[in-house]
Amino acid sequence: MDVDHAVILAQPYAGLEAQARGLAERAGLVPSVHALVARRPWHWLPAARWPAPLHAIAPLGQLPEGLVLGVGGVAAAVGAALRRQGRQVVQIQNPRMRFDRFDLVVANTHDEIVGANVLLSRNALHRVGPTVLAAAREVWAQHLAHLPRPLVAVLVGGSNGRFRLDLPTGQALAAQLAGIMRSERVGLALTPSRRTAPEVRAALAAALSPLGAWIWDMQGDNPYFGLLACADAIVVTADSVSMVSEAAATTVPVLVAPLPGRSRRIGLFLRTLQQAGRIRMFDGRLQHWPTEPLDDTPAVAHEMRRRLGMADPVAPRGLGHE
Known part of the structure; x- marks a missing residue:
C-alpha cells in the first residue's frame, strides 16, 4: 500500500469531502477524491441493504493505491466491499453496520458508539488548522x-x-x-x-x-x-x-x-x-472569555496512523477512543 496516499470515497457533498480531507491532511497523506454516485434502481434503497455495492454505484475505475477513507453511509457499503478485496479501509461516521467490516471507524462522541476499532472525536473532522x-x-x-x-x-x-x-x-x-x-x-x-x-x-x-x-x-x-x-x-x-x-x-x-x-x-x-x-x-449579547482551540482532528490522525502501523505515532492529546 502507498502509505503517503489517501483514496477518499464520498458522495459529492462538500461537507463529507472536507471531513476526509481534514483527516488525510492532518495524517500527512495526499488525498484524491472519488465521488460515489448510486445507480438506478439502487439509489432508492439504503446503501447498507445493497447486495453488491460495487455494482450499485457508477464505475470507479482503477482506484489508486493507498489508504481508503470513506465518509457516510454509501461510502461505508463500498468501503466494506473494498476491504473484502484486501484494501485497508477507515470509515468516517457511524457506518450503521458491523464495525469489524472496517480497519477503523472514526465517529463522534455524540454518536454514542463504542468498539475495539472505534476512534471518537469531540468535533467533526475538518481542515481548519x-x-x-x-x-x-x-x-x-x-x-x-x-x-x-x-x-x-x-x-x-x-x-x-x-x-x-x-x-x-x-x-x-x-x-x-x-x-x-x-x-x-x-x-x-x-x-x-x-x-x-x-x-x-x-x-x-x-x-x-x-x-x-x-x-x-x-x-x-x-x-x-x-x-x-x-x-x-x-x-x-x-x-x-x-x-x-x-x-x-x-x-x-x-x-x-x-x-x-x-x-x-x-x-x-x-x-x-x-x-x-x-x-x-448566543442570547443577543457579545461575550468574551479566555479560549483555546478545541480540535481532536490531529489526535485522531496520529492515533489512526499508530493503529494502522503507518508510522511512529505522536501521542494524541484530548482524544476520546475506545
Whole structure:
C-alpha cells in the first residue's frame, strides 16, 4: 500500500469531502477524491441493504493505491466491499453496520458508539488548522480591514431535518446581530451557506448592511476560512456540527445561535463543547472569555496512523477512543 496516499470515497457533498480531507491532511497523506454516485434502481434503497455495492454505484475505475477513507453511509457499503478485496479501509461516521467490516471507524462522541476499532472525536473532522487559517488571513485581512474591531464573524446555515431557519427565525437573528452592532460598535462580517434560504439572506442583508456589515453575496471566492481567520469572535447557527467544529478550532470565543427544532445528537455535541468551556449559547449579547482551540482532528490522525502501523505515532492529546 502507498502509505503517503489517501483514496477518499464520498458522495459529492462538500461537507463529507472536507471531513476526509481534514483527516488525510492532518495524517500527512495526499488525498484524491472519488465521488460515489448510486445507480438506478439502487439509489432508492439504503446503501447498507445493497447486495453488491460495487455494482450499485457508477464505475470507479482503477482506484489508486493507498489508504481508503470513506465518509457516510454509501461510502461505508463500498468501503466494506473494498476491504473484502484486501484494501485497508477507515470509515468516517457511524457506518450503521458491523464495525469489524472496517480497519477503523472514526465517529463522534455524540454518536454514542463504542468498539475495539472505534476512534471518537469531540468535533467533526475538518481542515481548519493553523496553516489553513494563516493562509486565509493573508488573503482576507485586507478585504475586511475597513470593518471596525472587534470583528464578529457570523456563519449562517439553514433549515434541515432537525432545525428550522425560516424567515421569522432569520429576522430574529438579524435583530440580535443588529443590536450588538449598535451597542458594542463592533464590525460584522457574515457568510451564508448554500442551505440559507434566499429570503433569509435578504432579511439579514436588509437589517445589517445599512449598519455597515459586510455580507457575502455568494459571488466570487468563498470567504468562509477568511472570516474564521480574521474574527475576534464568532457567531454560528446551531444546525451544523461541522460549522461549530470549525469555529471551535480557532482561538476566539464561539457563540452558538439556537434555532427552533431538536436533535439529540447535536444537543449532546453542543453540551460537550459547553462543558469544555469552548462555546456558549448566543442570547443577543457579545461575550468574551479566555479560549483555546478545541480540535481532536490531529489526535485522531496520529492515533489512526499508530493503529494502522503507518508510522511512529505522536501521542494524541484530548482524544476520546475506545
